[in-house]
Structure formats: structure tokens, C-alpha cells
Amino acid sequence: MSRKVSMLMALLVVVTLLASACQPTPQVVKETVPVEVTKEVVVKETVPVEVTKEVVKEVPVEVTKVVEVPVETKPGADPNRVLNLYAVQHAMCAWDSFWCTVEEGIRRAADDMNVNVTILGPDKFDLERVAQLIDQAVAAKPDGLMVTVTDPDLFREPIQRALDAGIPVVAYNAGAGPIEDKIPYLTYLGQDEYQGGYQGGLRLAAEGGKKGVCINQQVGHTGLDKRCKGFVDALKEKGIPAEVLAISDDPASSQTVISDYYTANPDTDIFLTLGPNGANPFYAFMDAAGLKPGDIKHGTFDLSPEIIAKIKDGTTMFGIDQQPFLQGYGGVMMLTMVGRYGILPALPVTGTGPGFVTKENVDFVVDPNRPVNIYLVQHAMCAWDSFWCVVENGIKQAAKEMNVNYTLLGPDKFDLERVAQLIDQAVAAKPDGLALTVTDPDLFRAPIQRAIDAGIPVIAYNAGAGPIEDKIPYLTYLGQDEYAGGYLGGLRLAAEGGKKGVCINQQVGHTGLDKRCKGFVDALKEKGIPAEVLAISDDPAASQTIISDYYTANPDTDIFMTLGPNGANPFYAFMDAAGLKPGDIKHGTFDLSPEIIAKIKDGTTMFGIDQQPFLQGYGAVMTLMLKVRYGISPALPVTPTGPGFVTKDNVAVVEALAGTYR
Template sequence: MQQRLYLITTLLLVTVLALAACAPGGDSGQQEMAQSEEGEGAAAAEAGDADGGLSFIAVQHAECAWDSFWCTVQNGINSAADDLGVDVTILAPDEFDLDKTASLIEQAVAANPDGIMLTVTDPILFKEPIMKAIDAGIPVIAYNAGSGPIADNIPYYTYLGQDEYQGGYLGGLRLAAGGGTQGVCINQQVGHTGLDKRCAGFSDALAESGIPTEVLAIGDDPAEATTIIGDYYTANPDTDVFLTLGPNGANPFYVFVENEGLTADDITHGTFDLSEEIKANIVSGMTMFGIDQQPFLQGYGGVSTLSMIARYGILPALPVSATGPGFVDAASLASEPDPDAPVSVIAVQHAECAWDSFWCVVQNGINTASEMMGVDVTILAPDEFDLDKTASLIEQAVAANPDGIMLTVTDPILFKEPIMKAIDAGIPVIAYNAGSGPIADNIPYYTYLGQDEYQGGYLGGLRLAAGGGTQGVCINQQVGHTGLDKRCAGFVDALGESGIPAEVLAIGDDPAEAATIIGDYFTANPDTDIFLTLGPNGANPFYVFVENEGLMADDFTHGTFDLSQEINANIESGLTMFGIDQQPFLQGFGGIQALNLLVRHGIVPALPVTPTGPGFVDQGNLSVVQELAGEYR
């Protein structure tokens, strides 16, 4: 679609040029995702026009005409606009000026678009104009600069940027895979939150492999930094695993390596960021990888996220949607993006629409994305639940040699051999709907798209605790089930942060017995006023208990996982605050989008798990969900 670029003449503020740098990502595990209830309800109430034209405005503190970094971001915006059939207007000052950027946010709000994406370069200055958008019911997401809605204290939906801890952690796992004796994280600015998180992740990853690590503080003076690294190595000659945090650490590291006469066989090295020197050392084999924040994905993902909200009422799963770390190695440097390349994908799943209606929504997501993005897709599934047959379908998909395979890792042990055949053949593989991620499944596919169970419980707990409370309980119908236990763990942790004690109540699948257990618990713990149930098998007996006790919505706060007619009715009546949806349409759509970005643009998924849920369904968006049920929800 046509993109309209408005360059607004402004005054350069030289004294704050440092702020123009791309902001590090926030902590995705410690923030609640929630556009304000009023704004979320208004936005959701207008969503649901799956085929209608959409108009978005992107407001950013810099742009391509005077900062080449932003050419990549804006290319991502343009590509997504073309793929998804939306119109995007970019507003940016013609030189760095945060006051002018704030006024451009005001201008965007006045235009009343279907969504606004923006850089939260100064959350204090930008809060007032952003709140005007949210209060007007305009969906708002942040990209490139920001820390997430809680850290920024602005209730927009999500922030798209790099997860610094995960960058260090996943980089550390790669570096430690070949073994090692001692690791060091070379930090040019100890005390910088983002850099410290990188080192913390690195240290944790190496510790899992039994490799001790420490942080070496250097400064920005290259010669001095080289000396410090050399002195450290002289005192610690067993050090063989190195992580640098950007060119200010990598460049003096390379001088140190040359001074010591070391080779790639002597050490393992990875770094954040890219430069000509870093790229040359990746190609030579001295450096294993450079970690990229993937600015193309920040732009593309912003447009895609707003499209999901505006068209389908599908909300971002987490407060921080990671676009990095993206690992750049010798193979990826040798490849050239080809946005027009033909792409064929085979999806292999353990069930299908013809005999399980849940999968109609997943497959609609697959088909919608493939049509929008010009991807040829074939879906393979057994005609009844049969994992052996599904494994043979994976073999069939590999033999067809497509450009990518997406599949359900329903049984990681049974499926490992055929999946490894695809990976060994150089076919990109991602998982969707069923799986636990490449690390937990012990299969090195790219990422798993599905619900993050812990985050569902945690973010649900934050919502339930927001109004205060005395005692919480998580009603678990299958204690010992890993996913359900994670939901309760997140809930307990969230309430703990608000000073509210919480515990787990075990019930079974018998509704009458479960209602009795809940009633007996309440008799023994009458101060309990926050309840989380983990699906209909907990929610339905909870509703019986509520009726038996004569309780009203004012007496307690309740949320649940999943949706059903009974749950929907109680959300509508106000008895239940929300139901948590895994958003199956997004699992299918996101799988195609991930492979499209990987094959055509060389953009790799940032994290082992790409959450499609929790998606919160409340009174504000229930009508949209019901309207789109069976097709998009």
C-alpha cells in the first residue's frame, strides 16, 4: 500500500543526541500487558472488520532521511503494509526533537486512525499525548524505543524491541555448547541496565553448563580497554569463552586477540551488535555470532500487531514482544534477502478442521496469512488422532523439500527423528500449537508459537490483584500437569508482588465433588476473595459454589483460563473478570508470518517461545470474540 511520509521541520537538540539511540527492551517476565480498560474496550468494540481497510499512523523520533538505521525500520513498516493491505502514515521530525515528536503524537491522535505505533523515547514527556489516544479508544503499541507499559507507566498494549537478558542467555547457550573452562562478559558500561542484563543472561547460561563466569569492566577508551582485557587474561589464562556487548567491547577484544596470537581454535567469542569489523570476524570464524535487534521486525511487527487488534480483536500476549536477539552468523551474512522470492510451506498438524472444530480457527489463520503474504501452503493432517501417522506426514513433508515446515510437536520424542531430517536438510522448521520450545523439546527448530502458561497466570494475577484483596487461591483440577501448575505458579507470584498470600487448591474433574471441595475451602478460609480457575473444569464448579454460598460479584474477584458458553455468560454478567484465550488464529497466522520473514528477509524468531497467548477476553472485547468465534477466535 502507499505510504505517506511527512517530514516536519524542527530544531536539532544537540545536547540530547544520545537519546536517539535505539532503546533496549524491557523485562518481558515482569510487566503486565493491559491497555487501559476503557481504551481496550473501545478499541475492541470497533474491531472485527476482518476484511475492511485499515489506516495506521507511526510516530517515531527519527527517520530514514537523516538516520540510516531507520531505513530498515521503515522498510519493515512498508513491507507489512503491502503484505497485510493497510495504509500507514509515518510522522517524524526532520531532526531529533522530542518536543516535536510529542506534538506529532497529538497530531496522530487528532486524525483518529485505526491504530498508532510509536517510539516511547521519553515516557514522561510522551505520557499525556499517548493517554489521549488510549482514552479515545485508539489501539497503541510501542516499537524500538520503550521499556513496556509498566516500566513506562503508560498502559499501551506492548513494546516491540530487544530482550537484553534473553540475548545474553541465548548467546551464552550457543557459546557454551562446545564446552569451555571459564567465561567472561566484557562490559563497557557496568551499571547500564541493558548491558548488565546481557551479562546476567550470559552468566546464567554458562552456569547451567557448569562453566564459571564473571564480568570484566572496561571503558570506552579502546587502548585502555585492550590493556584491561590483556591483563585479565594474563591473570586468568583458562578463560576461553568471551562475550562482548557491542563494538566498544569487540574492537579492543580483537586487538587483544592479535596481541596474544590467539586463533579461533583457542577461544569462543560472540558479541552484540554488528559493524564492519564484527562482520569480518564472523566471516573469518573468530566470532561465532553478532546479536542483532532486528529493526526490520520492529517495523513489520508493529503493523502486524495493530492489524491483529483492529481486524480480529487479537491482543499481544505479553507486555514486551521481543524482536531480538537475532543471531547473525557466517551463513546468514552470506545470504541476501529476497522479498519477492516464491515461498512454499507445508504445515503438519495432529488434528484438522474436518474432525475438530478448534482447528478450523488455526487453519483459517494459516490460510489468511498465506493469501496476504503470497505464500503457497499445504496442510497435512491425519483423518483421526494418530501420532504415528502424524510422524509419517512429517517425513512426507521433508521429502517434498519445501521452503519451510511448520508443525505441531505433539510428541517430541516420537517426532524428533523426522524433524531432525528437515533441519539437517536445511529446511527451516517452526512449531505451533503443541510443543514447549526447542530447548525443552530438545529439538533445534526455530521457535514455538503457543500460549505461555506461566505468563497467563502471572498477568492474570496482576489484573485480579489490581483492585486489592486479602487472600487468593488457584483452583487446579489436575495438580502435577506441567502447564496447569505453571498457571498457578504465575498467579501466586503475581499476588505475592502485591502482598497478597495465595495457595493452590487441588480439585478433580468431578463437578459435584469439586464444588464441595471449593465450598469446604472457603468455609475454612472465609477471607479468600481472589479466585483463579484453569478452565471450564474448574470454572463450572466454581459457579455452583458461588450460587450455593449466595455470593455476588462485589464479594470476590474471579478470572479463568479458556472460554465456554458458561464462562462467556459470567464475563458478560460481571461475575468473571476475564477468560484467557490461547488465540489459535494467531498460532496459524503467526507460523506463516514467521517463515515468510525468515525465508524472504532473513529475520529469525527472537525467542524459543513466541507467545500467542495469554489473550484476555473481558466485557470490553467479549462481543467481538463472540462475533468472530469459529472463524477468527
């Protein structure tokens, strides 16, 4: 028997030796099949922002600020490039204090990222003047432009001129996203109103309740209606009936309306107000009715001295902040990502709010110079998986720019038990923040909870599904929004119409892949194009024939979506065999591979969707830094880093930076 065992061992040794003689390979592709755990879709709706924050004071003179000395720049994406950016906004710190916070965000980001930003704004509320300033900014040929899209119709032409000149444009504070505004800028950074109402509702209903009411001072205002809809949806999800109560501008009559409603519905115990104008009569009602903090639950949008006092005394659970600092900081960050790495914002709307101001953080003191020590724990390392080098470069770059000290922990091989131990190790070091990959929520739940209990801000990156689906109350998950990837990809493919679409899914039943297909099908249906899912397998030969057969049976199919190299590969073989040329049909895919990059270049494939791992690492550090120094919390349970679309226009940049930044 021992002879047999030793022979088996010898055989294994031979195999190992032979195998190790064959060296591992040069050209590699990392598939980004999404983690099986699902991710909630956050691309809810785009949001019109209440523009009128202005308290117009008479401070004349057009303010033009130059942050840092301008430096000569060269065109094209370059990681070391010094960028010259312009920000054009409809109001200024000089005459509206709200904007001081936005401008502070811009300035801090410019400092951190070593870019130059020139802020232009009118000396009083004057949108015609703002339109002129946009043209003025475009004439300066900046590397990026951020604009408050206060009036999309008025600004459409000047912004379009900027885009035509090849200048990347993002909107901040005011806007509704490129789709609703009908201007193809990159993204809008502002509050996601629906999510504000929804998440506020979830917080208010966390401990149950009998009945909820959303007190709306301006029914018919899209933004306010969205807040109420989110609130009502959240409560209904928790099984609590909820409705909207309309009040008016008159505080006295509003107080009476609230009081009468409460008399008629005495079991109402959850109240949401949509700003100081609603909170003010609400507090008066509470006072008159003799209601004490704790009798009912109240949350509100926005902050005022009165609201802050009520948060402190426990009457109000939270005030929802749109986090204007983040609008400025994030705008500069995104334009820097575009200019240096060709990394694009993932969604048409990038939520900067809701940020929740509660009893715990209402007294937060901002300190831009506060030292930040963070820990990051991930399930794989650059040392043994090249995909992670890009993530780690993002971490390194952000830490350097923002002056953050970080410690990166990871196992020396794929070993989730070990990762769980490393999380505990990180918690024991009492860092100011912790970022980790939630590869296995069940296994990591206990260690992550220990970190949260110790008061450490925790975020997830690359792997996870968001705090709600993972059932771990961390702040946010930075990763690809799979549904949005399929949906936005579908919109692109269907932009010029089409007859029939098919989503080629190599693993039906995989939640992440199914979401990609669902997004695609929804987008096409929205455009009136029928679409369905075609299941293929791991066997490329069988898959090729399945696609071919499907095409034979459905010869009018002209829009194809594949979910990664595994689907794209037999698809290209099918095209080849069927004699289809670039232009005969439209094809988009998730992820990149040498083959996909070649096909994007020759026009066969319209785009490859990238999860932008650099941004996952960079964003993780930035998010924790913003939390520690500025008290800014991520707005949404999922902070999308992808889809980032790689097209013929930017494929060269992506290829050049592949492996380091892309």
C-alpha cells in the same frame, strides 16, 4: 462359541447404531489444557533499549509518508476492514539509516496486510517534537498507533490520550513495556536483552569451556547489565564459571584491561562483547596476544563492518541483531490483529531480538519477492476438530496476504504415528519452510531432525514446549505462555488489592496447569497478597463442595483463578449456592466456554484467557515467510500467542468471531 461372538458383535452394532442416532452436538467448547510437556517462561524482564542509534545528519523537513491511499473505515473489529494506522518514531530513515530498515518493515507489512500506515517523525532528534507528533496522530483518529517510547515520562500523557480515545497503541524499538514504562499500552516490540545474553551464552558454551567473561563497556547501564546477567546465568547453568569485566570508552586502555585479565585468567576461553565498542578493543587484544580463530570463543551484540568480517573469518561466532525490520513489520501486524480480529499481544514485551548473525547467514540476501513454499503438518484438522478451523483460518489468511504457497497435512483421525510419517512426507517435498505441532517430541524428534538436517527452517505451533525443552533444535514454538498467563492474570485480579487468592487446579501435577497457578501465586505474592493452590477433581459435585469448604474455612478469600471451563463450572455452582454476587469477589479464568462468556458479560468473571489459535496459524506462516525472504529468525524459543485477555470490553467481538477467527 461362535454364537457368543456373534451375539457380542450384534450387541456392539446395536450400541453403535443407537449412538450414531444421537447426533453430535451443536455448542462446543475446546478446552485448552496445555500440552503436558513444559514450556520455558520467556517473560523474563522488560528491556530499556539504547535509544541513541542516531547518526544525526542534517536532513531537514518533517517527513510524512503515506503508504497507500487512505480508505474509509468503520469502527469495531471486522476481519475485512481496511485499517488506517499511524507510526510515530523519534528518528527517520531520511537522516538515520538504521531507521530505513524499520520503515521498510512497516511498509512491507502494510503492503501484505493491506492497511494504510502514516509514518511521522521529527527532522532531527527532538523528543518534544515527537510528543507533539503523537498528539497529531491521535487527532487523525487512527485505527491503531505505534510509537517509540523513547522517553516514557514525556510521552505518557500523549499516549494516554490515544488510549483514552480508544486507539490501540503498541511501542516499538524504544520502550520498556507497559509495566516498567507505567503506560498501559499493549506491548513493546524490541530486543529482549536478557534473552540475548542468555541465548548467546548457551551458544558459546554449547561445546563446553573453562571460563567465560562478559566485557561490559558501561557497567550500570540497565540494558547492558541484563545482557551480561543472561550470559553469566547461561554459563553457570552449563557449569562454567563466568564473570563481568568492566572496560571503558577508551579503546587503548580497554584493550589493556582485557589483556591483563587474560594474563591473570589464562584459562578464559569464552568471551562476550556487548557491541562494536567492546568488540573493537577485543579484536585488537586478540591480534596483540596472537590468538587465532578457534583458540577461544567470541560472540558479540550488534553488527559493524569489522564484526561482520570477523564472523566470516570464524573469529566471532555470532553478532546479535535486534532485527529492526521485525520491529516495524511486527508493530503493523499486531495493530492489524487488534483492529481486525480483536487479537491482543500476549506479553508486555514482544522480543524482536536476539537474532543471531552467524557465518551461515551473514551473507543472506533479502528478497521480498522470493517465492515461498511451505508445508504445515498438524495432529488434528478442521475437518474433524472444530478448534483447528480457527488455526487453519489463520494459516489461510496469512498465506493470502503474504503471497505464500502452503500445503497443509494432517491425519484423518488422532494418530501420531501417521503425523510422524506426514512430517517425512513434507520433508521429501523439500519446502522452503516447515511448521508443525510437536505433540510428541520423542516420536517426532527423528523426522524433525531430518528436516533440520536438510536445511529446512522448522517451527512449532500450538503443541510443543520450545526447542530447549523438546530437545529438538527447531527455531521457535508459537503457543501460549502458561506461566505468563497465570502471572498477568494474577496482576489483573490483584490490581485493586485483595485479601487472599486461590488458584483452583483441577489436575495438580499437570505441568502446564501447575505453571498457570505458579504464575498466579507469584503475581499475588508480589502484590503482598497471600495465595495458594486448591486441588479439585474431575467430579464437579465434589469440586463444588471443596471450593465451598475452602471458602468457609478461608472466608477472606476474594480472588479466585480457575484454569479452564472444568474449574470455572463448579466454581460458578459454588458462587450460586453460596449466594455470592458479581462484585463480591474477583474471578478470572483460562479459556472460554458459553458459560464463561455469559459470566464475563454479567460481570462475574473479569476475564477469560485465550491462547488465540488464529495467531498460531497466522504467526507460523508469517515467521517462516520472514525467515525465507528477510532472513529474520524468531527471537525466543517460545513465541507466545497467548495469554490474550477476553474481558467485558472485547467479549462481544470474540463471540462474534468465535469459530472462525477466535
